[in-house]
Amino acid sequence: MQNILQDISIRRKILNYNKFTGKEFTVGQVYLGIDLGGSNMTAALISSAGAILDLEKIETKAQQGPEKVIRRIVCVSKTVMEKAKIETKQLKGIGIGVPGVLDTKQGVVKYSPNLPGWKNIPLRKKLRAAFKKTVIIDNDANVAAFGEKWQGAGKGYEHVVVYTLGTGIGGGIIQNGKISHGSCDGAGELGHTTIITNGPRCGCGNYGCLEALASGTAIAREGRKTIRSHPGSCLAKLVNGSKQPLTTKLIFQAARAGDRVALAIIEQAGTYLGISVANIINLLNPQIVIIGGGVSQGGESLLKYVRAEAKKRALKELYKCTKIVRAKLADRAGVIGAAGIAIQDNP
Amino acid sequence: MQNILQDISIRRKILNYNKFTGKEFTVGQVYLGIDLGGSNMTAALISSAGAILDLEKIETKAQQGPEKVIRRIVCVSKTVMEKAKIETKQLKGIGIGVPGVLDTKQGVVKYSPNLPGWKNIPLRKKLRAAFKKTVIIDNDANVAAFGEKWQGAGKGYEHVVVYTLGTGIGGGIIQNGKISHGSCDGAGELGHTTIITNGPRCGCGNYGCLEALASGTAIAREGRKTIRSHPGSCLAKLVNGSKQPLTTKLIFQAARAGDRVALAIIEQAGTYLGISVANIINLLNPQIVIIGGGVSQGGESLLKYVRAEAKKRALKELYKCTKIVRAKLADRAGVIGAAGIAIQDNP
Numbered sequence: 001m002q003n004i005l006q007d008i009s010i011r012r013k014i015l016n017y018n019k020f021t022g023k024e025f026t027v028g029q030v031y032l033g034i035d036l037g038g039s040n041m042t043a044a045l046i047s048s049a050g051a052i053l054d055l056e057k058i059e060t061k062a063q064q065g066p067e068k069v070i071r072r073i074v075c076v077s078k079t080v081m082e083k084a085k086i087e088t089k090q091l092k093g094i095g096i097g098v099p100g101v102l103d104t105k106q107g108v109v110k111y112s113p114n115l116p117g118w119k120n121i122p123l124r125k126k127l128r129a130a131f132k133k134t135v136i137i138d139n140d141a142n143v144a145a146f147g148e149k150w151q152g153a154g155k156g157y158e159h160v161v162v163y164t165l166g167t168g169i170g171g172g173i174i175q176n177g178k179i180s181h182g183s184c185d186g187a188g189e190l191g192h193t194t195i196i197t198n199g200p201r202c203g204c205g206n207y208g209c210l211e212a213l214a215s216g217t218a219i220a221r222e223g224r225k226t227i228r229s230h231p232g233s234c235l236a237k238l239v240n241g242s243k244q245p246l247t248t249k250l251i252f253q254a255a256r257a258g259d260r261v262a263l264a265i266i267e268q269a270g271t272y273l274g275i276s277v278a279n280i281i282n283l284l285n286p287q288i289v290i291i292g293g294g295v296s297q298g299g300e301s302l303l304k305y306v307r308a309e310a311k312k313r314a315l316k317e318l319y320k321c322t323k324i325v326r327a328k329l330a331d332r333a334g335v336i337g338a339a340g341i342a343i344q345d346n347p
Numbered sequence: 348m349q350n351i352l353q354d355i356s357i358r359r360k361i362l363n364y365n366k367f368t369g370k371e372f373t374v375g376q377v378y379l380g381i382d383l384g385g386s387n388m389t390a391a392l393i394s395s396a397g398a399i400l401d402l403e404k405i406e407t408k409a410q411q412g413p414e415k416v417i418r419r420i421v422c423v424s425k426t427v428m429e430k431a432k433i434e435t436k437q438l439k440g441i442g443i444g445v446p447g448v449l450d451t452k453q454g455v456v457k458y459s460p461n462l463p464g465w466k467n468i469p470l471r472k473k474l475r476a477a478f479k480k481t482v483i484i485d486n487d488a489n490v491a492a493f494g495e496k497w498q499g500a501g502k503g504y505e506h507v508v509v510y511t512l513g514t515g516i517g518g519g520i521i522q523n524g525k526i527s528h529g530s531c532d533g534a535g536e537l538g539h540t541t542i543i544t545n546g547p548r549c550g551c552g553n554y555g556c557l558e559a560l561a562s563g564t565a566i567a568r569e570g571r572k573t574i575r576s577h578p579g580s581c582l583a584k585l586v587n588g589s590k591q592p593l594t595t596k597l598i599f600q601a602a603r604a605g606d607r608v609a610l611a612i613i614e615q616a617g618t619y620l621g622i623s624v625a626n627i628i629n630l631l632n633p634q635i636v637i638i639g640g641g642v643s644q645g646g647e648s649l650l651k652y653v654r655a656e657a658k659k660r661a662l663k664e665l666y667k668c669t670k671i672v673r674a675k676l677a678d679r680a681g682v683i684g685a686a687g688i689a690i691q692d693n694p
Contacts (some may be wrong), residue, residue, distance in 0.1 A: 101664070157530075158530070159529055159530040173630070173631075175522065175527060175529075180522060180631065181632070182506055182522075182631055182632020182633065182665075183504075183505070183506040183632050183633060183634040183668065184632060184665075184668055185632070186629075186632035186662070186664065186665040186668075187630065187631050187632040188630070189629040189630065189662060189665075190630065192629040192662060193625075193626035193629055193630060194542075194622050194625065194626060194660055195541075195544070196544060197542070197543060197622060204662055205663075206625075206659070206660045206661075207660075275541050275544060278540075278541065278553070279540035279541060279626070280630075282533075282536040282539045282540055283520070283534065283535070283536065283537065283540060283627075283630070284520075284527065284529055284534050285528070285529020285530055285531060285532070285533035285534040286529065286530060287530040312553070313541055313553045313554075314553075315533070315536060315539060315551055316552075317448070317533065318529075318531075318533040318536075321530065321531055321533075
C-alpha cells in the first residue's frame with residue numbers, strides 16, 4: 001500500500017512539475033542527463049518531452065583524478081534525484097557528455113585534455129554499476145549539439161550542424177537525426193578545417209584553421225592588435241577604462257557602441273566563419289546551421305557577417321534551404337543533449 | 348516442361364557466367380545497374396556479389412529529350428538482358444545513376460545541366476512502369492562513390508569519401524555504409540568548398556573552390572600558363588610536338604619524364620586536394636578517402652602530394668586511421684554502384 005502511494009506521489013510529481021517554467025506538463029519517462037566539464041559538472045532530470053525537472057551543478061575537481069570525479073558524478077546525480085523526489089528505479093536511462101576523446105561504442109574515455117588521469121576509463125561500465133541503468137556516453141560537443149537539435153534552435157530538424165564558439169571552436173554534426181561519429185568517434189571537428197592556407201598557427205599544429213581565426217581566443221588576439229594600432233579607438237578606451245584584460249565581450253560591447261575597429265574585428269571573424277559555413281552547406285546540405293557558445297552571445301552582429309559570406313560562397317540552391325541561427329539553450333544544451341542521447345538510445 | 352528447362356538454363360547461366368573474368372561463380376540474385384551520362388549510357392547485369400554478368404553501352408542522344416532518352420534506357424537494358432539470356436522476371440531490382448539534381452525520395456530528376464529538357468521527370472515511376480520492378484535512382488557521383496565503396500577501393504569500409512576528378516570535381520560521402528544525401532539531396536559537393544579565399548573564379552560563382560584549383564580544367568589552365576612562361580620546358584615541347592590541345596594526360600606524361608614545371612603543376616593541384624582531404628578527415632573521420640576520375644589516372648604522383656599535405660594539416664589521431672588511395676573501378680564504378688544501391692534498397 002505504501003509503495004503504491006509512493007508511486008502515485010512520484011507520478012504526480014513527474015506529471016505536474018516544471019521548476020523552470022512553472023507550467024504543468026505530462027511526461028512519459030524520466031532520464032538523467034549529465035554534462036561533465038573540466039571545471040564543473042551538471043546533472044539534470046529531464047522528461048522524455050525535454051523538460052528539465054530539476055538540475056544540480058557542482059565543481060568537477062578534476063585534479064582529484066577519475067575515481068573521485070566519477071564518485072562526484074554519482075553524488076550530484078543522487079542529489080538531484082533526491083531534490084526532485086525521483087528514485088533510481090524511476091529512471092529510464094542515463095546520458096553523459098564528456099570533454100575528451102572517447103570510444104562511444106565501448107563506452108570508454110580514451111583520454112581527455114581537461115580531465116587529468118583519464119586514460120581508457122570505462123565510464124559507461126562504472127556508471128552502469130552505480131545506477132543499474134542503461135548508460136550512454138558521448139563527446140561533450142556532440143552532446144550539446146544534440147541538445148540544440150532536440151530542444152533548442154534545431155527542434156524539428158534532422159540535418160543539423162552546430163558550431164560552439166568559445167575559447168576554441170567545437171561542434172557537432174547531426175544527419176538523419178543522429179550524431180555523426182565517423183569511423184573512430186573523431187567526426188565534427190568544425191574548428192579544425194583550413195580557412196586561410198597560410199593563416200595563423202592553430203593549437204592543433206595546422207595553420208589557418210577556423211579556430212585560429214574566429215574563436216574567442218582569436219578574436220581577443222585581434223582585439224589586442226587593434227588596441228595597439230588604434231589607441232584612440234572606443235575599444236582601446238573601454239579596455240583601459242575597465243582595467244580588465246580584453247575579452248570578446250568588450251569587443252562586442254564596443255561594436256554595439258558603433259566602434260569601427262571593433263566592428264571590423266567582428267566582421268573578419270564572421271567572414272571566416274561564413275566561409276566554413278558555406279563549405280559545410282555544400283558538403284553536408286544541412287537544414288539548419290546553429291551558432292552557439294560564449295562568443296555567439298555577442299549578438300546578431302556576428303551572424304550578419306556569417307550569413308553574408310555563406311550566401312556569397314555556397315551553392316545557391318543549397319544556401320536557399322539552409323537556416324543560419326543562434327543557439328537557444330546556452331549552457332543547458334549539455335544536460336538536455338545528454339538526456340536526449342539516452343532517450344534516442346532507449347526510448 | 349519447356350519453362351522448367353528454360354529456368355534451368357537461365358539458372359546455369361547465372362551460376363557459371365562471368366564474361367569479364369572468365370571465372371565460374373555463384374550468384375544469389377541479379378540486379379540491373381544503369382549509368383546515365385550526358386554522352387553515353389551503360390546498363391549492366393550485376394550479381395548480388397558484385398560481379399558483372401554482362402554490360403552494354405550506347406549513346407545517350409541527350410538532345411532528343413527525356414522521353415526518347417528514357418526509351419533508350421529501356422532499350423539498352425533489354426539488350427543486355429537478351430545478351431545474357433536473363434528475363435525481366437529474373438531481376439531483383441534496378442538502380443540508376445543520373446547526372447543531375449534529384450529528389451531521390453520521390454524518384455524525380457529535378458533538372459540536369461547535361462540532359463536538355465529534363466525538368467521534374469518522374470524517372471523512377473517511368474522505369475518501374477517499363478520493368479514492373481523496384482527502381483532506385485541517385486545522383487551519378489553518389490552512385491559511382493557507392494560503387495567504389497561496395498566493390499572497389501572502399502570494399503569492406505563503412506565510412507568512405509570519394510573524390511571524382513574530371514573536368515570538374517564531384518564526389519560522394521558514405522557514412523555508416525550509406526550515401527549521405529543531406530536534407531535535399533545536395534550533400535557531397537566536394538569540388539565546391541573554398542580552399543583559397545581569393546582564388547580563381549569557379550563555375551559555381553564562388554572563388555577558390557577546389558574545382559577551380561585541382562580539376563582537369565584547372566590543371567590544364569595551369570599547364571597553358573606554364574607553357575607561355577616556360578617555352579623551353581619538356582611540357583611545352585610535348586604539346587607543340589603532339590599538335591593537340593594541352594590535356595592533363597600530357598602534363599602527367601611530362602611529369603613522368605621528369606619535367607620540373609609539369610611536376611610543379613601536379614604538386615600544386617595535389618596540395619590543394621590535400622587541404623580538402625584534411626578538412627574532410629577532421630569533419631567526417633572517414634576510414635578511407637578514394638581519389639577517382641580521369642585526372643587520378645595520372646598515377647601515384649598526385650596522391651603523394653595529397654597525402655603529404657593532408658598529413659600536415661589533419662589532426663594526427665584522425666589522419667593516422669585514414670587511408671588515401673586511388674579508385675579501382677574506373678568507368679565501371681557507375682553501373683556497379685547503381686546495382687549496389689538497388690541491392691541495399693532491396694537485398
